[in-house]
Amino acid sequence: MRQILRMCAVAGSVVAAGQAPAQTYEQGGARITFQVYEPSFNSWTHTVQAMPGQRVEWRIVLSYTGTRTDIFALGEALYQPTISEADNTDGGNGVDEFGPWRNGGVSGNSIAGSMLTAAEGEQGTSLASYGRVRFGGTVTAASSSNVLTTFRHSGGAGGAPAGDYMRIAGNFVSQWPRSLAGPVPPLDVTADDVNSVLRGVSSMQQSQALSPAFHVAGTTNLVVFRGALIMSADTSWPTSMQLTTFRESFRRVGGPTGATEGDDRRYFTWQTGPADSGSHRTVDPQIVPALIQILPSPSSALLLAIGGVWCVRRRRSSEQLRP
Numbered sequence: 001m002r003q004i005l006r007m008c009a010v011a012g013s014v015v016a017a018g019q020a021p022a023q024t025y026e027q028g029g030a031r032i033t034f035q036v037y038e039p040s041f042n043s044w045t046h047t048v049q050a051m052p053g054q055r056v057e058w059r060i061v062l063s064y065t066g067t068r069t070d071i072f073a074l075g076e077a078l079y080q081p082t083i084s085e086a087d088n089t090d091g092g093n094g095v096d097e098f099g100p101w102r103n104g105g106v107s108g109n110s111i112a113g114s115m116l117t118a119a120e121g122e123q124g125t126s127l128a129s130y131g132r133v134r135f136g137g138t139v140t141a142a143s144s145s146n147v148l149t150t151f152r153h154s155g156g157a158g159g160a161p162a163g164d165y166m167r168i169a170g171n172f173v174s175q176w177p178r179s180l181a182g183p184v185p186p187l188d189v190t191a192d193d194v195n196s197v198l199r200g201v202s203s204m205q206q207s208q209a210l211s212p213a214f215h216v217a218g219t220t221n222l223v224v225f226r227g228a229l230i231m232s233a234d235t236s237w238p239t240s241m242q243l244t245t246f247r248e249s250f251r252r253v254g255g256p257t258g259a260t261e262g263d264d265r266r267y268f269t270w271q272t273g274p275a276d277s278g279s280h281r282t283v284d285p286q287i288v289p290a291l292i293q294i295l296p297s298p299s300s301a302l303l304l305a306i307g308g309v310w311c312v313r314r315r316r317s318s319e320q321l322r323p
Contacts, residue, residue, distance in 0.1 A: 029066025075269030075278020099228030105148030108139030121223035170199030
């Protein structure tokens with residue numbers, strides 16, 4: 001009898017483990033952080049100083065910041081990294097460029113050697129190629145229109161905000177994803193609107209039960225992307241650039257059709273246990289940008305220094321001549 005009861009208990013636990021957890025929502029509860037590498041301090045930080053023509057290493061880190069205590073691991077985060085005040089026009093000094101993508105931007109855990117390792121995610125020195133770190137449950141491929149690609153936007157081109165930007169997304173996502181907030185229904189949401197998000201950058205993994213070899217447990221300081229910015233040599237460009245992303249590039253609750261069409265909540269998903277692929281949704285994650293402060297070129301800095309010394313000497317001479 002005891003053996004029968006034990007067998008029933010085991011069978012019950014297997015059924016329970018196989019059931020999909022109920023979908024839950026939490027306002028906030030997550031953070032996407034952009035960091036730049038500061039060689040002088042050998043550390044990742046939020047601000048770095050660089051001169052035109054220099055290379056800046058950067059990365060993206062995700063964290064769960066909510067109140068639940070049963071969150072087990074990341075499910076998926078969709079996003080599109082951007083840099084503002086980008087030099088998109090070659091005036092003889094080149095343009096800003098991102099470092100080359102690993103395997104041409106085609107990557108995934110199922111493609112050997114195409115994903116960056118945990119060590120490369122922590123490394124601050126330059127790499128031969130860049131892209132997603134470890135979380136490659138979704139394969140980027142030409143057939144799915146999500147090969148890592150750099151897009152340039154100036155003067156509002158492609159629906160971008162005013163200004164000059166570089167943006168990373170899938171190879172067919174030339175349009176800047178837009179806000180889709182509105183009444184339920186009707187709402188002018190098209191399949192292209194949804195695809196412009198789904199074909200962005202995906203940091204995703206299956207449940208630990210389905211993919212134990214590639215599963216990454218943990219909920220804080222998860223390095224999911226590594227990049228490099230090679231700045232143009234143009235010394236007339238603005239004095240700072242911002243690495244960030246934007247809400248409209250996150251996965252959306254509503255689809256292009258149906259009763260949830262007007263639900264424009266944006267979210268990341270998190271796993272609540274080994275059998276969960278991402279049932280908990282953190283709505284409107286916090287975005288923490290990184291700043292690149294552009295210093296004058298060495299020749300310009302020398303001229304400024306000489307000018308400063310000359311001004312000081314002139315002021316002192318004037319003071320000496322005063323009665």
